[in-house]
Structure formats: structure tokens, C-alpha cells
Amino acid sequence: MLLVFSFCFPILSLVSASEDQREIKVNPGQDVSLLCQGLRDASVTLLEWTRPDLKSDGYVFFYRNERPYENYQHESFHGRVELRDPEMKDGDASVVLKNVTFNDTGTYECRIVTNTRQEIKHLIDLNVTDSDHTAGNKEGLVTIVLSGIIALLVVVIFCICRNGKKTQGHYSYELPAEKTGDLVTQ
Structure with missing residues (x-):
């Protein structure tokens, strides 16, 4: 053994x-x-x-x-x-x-x-x-996403403002015409 x-x-x-x-x-x-x-x-x-x-x-x-x-x-x-x-x-x-x-x-x-x-x-x-390159890609992606969100917000705000002006213009256009019409009938 x-x-x-x-x-x-x-x-x-x-x-x-x-x-x-x-x-x-x-x-x-x-x-x-x-x-x-x-x-x-x-x-x-x-x-x-x-x-x-x-x-x-x-x-x-x-x-x-x-x-x-x-x-x-x-x-x-x-x-x-x-x-x-x-x-x-x-x-x-x-x-x-x-x-x-x-x-x-x-x-x-x-x-x-x-x-x-x-x-x-x-x-x-x-x-x-290349971790520096990878970090740059992540930062670039964040920048692109944020730019897209900001662009979307600008478009939404523009559309809201444009619709609001059309509505105001429509009422302001009709009101003077009715008053003008009322004045003509008198």
C-alpha cells in the first residue's frame, strides 16, 4: 500500500x-x-x-x-x-x-x-x-433621440397654435360680417 x-x-x-x-x-x-x-x-x-x-x-x-x-x-x-x-x-x-x-x-x-x-x-x-468609440455612439444615440423628441414637440406645438389661429380667425371673420350684415339691414 x-x-x-x-x-x-x-x-x-x-x-x-x-x-x-x-x-x-x-x-x-x-x-x-x-x-x-x-x-x-x-x-x-x-x-x-x-x-x-x-x-x-x-x-x-x-x-x-x-x-x-x-x-x-x-x-x-x-x-x-x-x-x-x-x-x-x-x-x-x-x-x-x-x-x-x-x-x-x-x-x-x-x-x-x-x-x-x-x-x-x-x-x-x-x-x-474601443470603449471611447462605444461611449461616443451612446452619446450620439441620446442626442438623436432627444433631437427627435424636441422636433416632435415643435411640430405638435406648431399644429396646436395653427389650429388655434384658424379658429380665432374664423370667429373673428364671421363676427364682423354679421355685424356688418346687421348694420346694413338697419
Whole structure:
């Protein structure tokens, strides 16, 4: 029994994982930190940042043997991804993605393997949106709606005033004519 336990324990520790998922929103052209935290008291032996939704080979960032390997990166990430802390102190395996574009929108997965054979995974949903443009669209929509309401009110007021003048004109036209008619008969 002890033999089975000592054989299975390293395998269990290798596949144990901590997964959480966050969402980050950022504007195009900005730099963004993709956070990934490993164990504070263990050194990182392997770090893989991937985008599972990309159908091609290549990593967002790849680190092994105490150094990053840019030649394993997907071409769209060349020269744009670096470790936030090159020494990865306290298990910080976060990366900085520079000059994001709309094409960077997607789910990013960080996978850390430590010297204790611990595997940790983190998921991040990155949403690159032009929030200033979206806010402008909302403000523009409000302006259009308010302008339409004001225009409608002007038309309604104009119609009410026009009908009131016609009614007043009709009575004022008939009254003098009747008086004129009364004067003529006398």
C-alpha cells in the first residue's frame, strides 16, 4: 500500500491544478498585463502562455530552462510579449502584451509547472474594444433621440397654435360680417 501511495503521489501532484478565470477589457494600442501567479516558494521550470482559440502552432509566450524562447511564439506575438518580472519572484509568471489590437481579443491560458511538479493554470478573457468609440455612439444615440423628441414637440406645438389661429380667425371673420350684415339691414 505504501508503495502504491509513493508511486501515485508525484503523479497526483503533477496534475493538480488551480484554475480561475478573469476578464480584462482594454483599448487598442494599450499595453496589458496578463496575470498569472504560481507558488511563492517554488521555482518555475516551465511556463506556457497560449491562445487555445488560435488554430495554428505557436505560443503567446514560452519559457523553459530559465529562459524565454521567442522562436516558439506565434508570429503575431513576436516582440510584443515579455515577462512582467524577468526573475519571476514569488511565482509571478505574468506577462505584458504590448500594443494590443482587436485581433488580440480571446482567451489566454497560463500554464506553470514548478520544480515541485505542481501544475497551475489560469485563464484570462481579453476583450479589446474601443470603449471611447462605444461611449461616443451612446452619446450620439441620446442626442438623436432627444433631437427627435424636441422636433416632435415643435411640430405638435406648431399644429396646436395653427389650429388655434384658424379658429380665432374664423370667429373673428364671421363676427364682423354679421355685424356688418346687421348694420346694413338697419
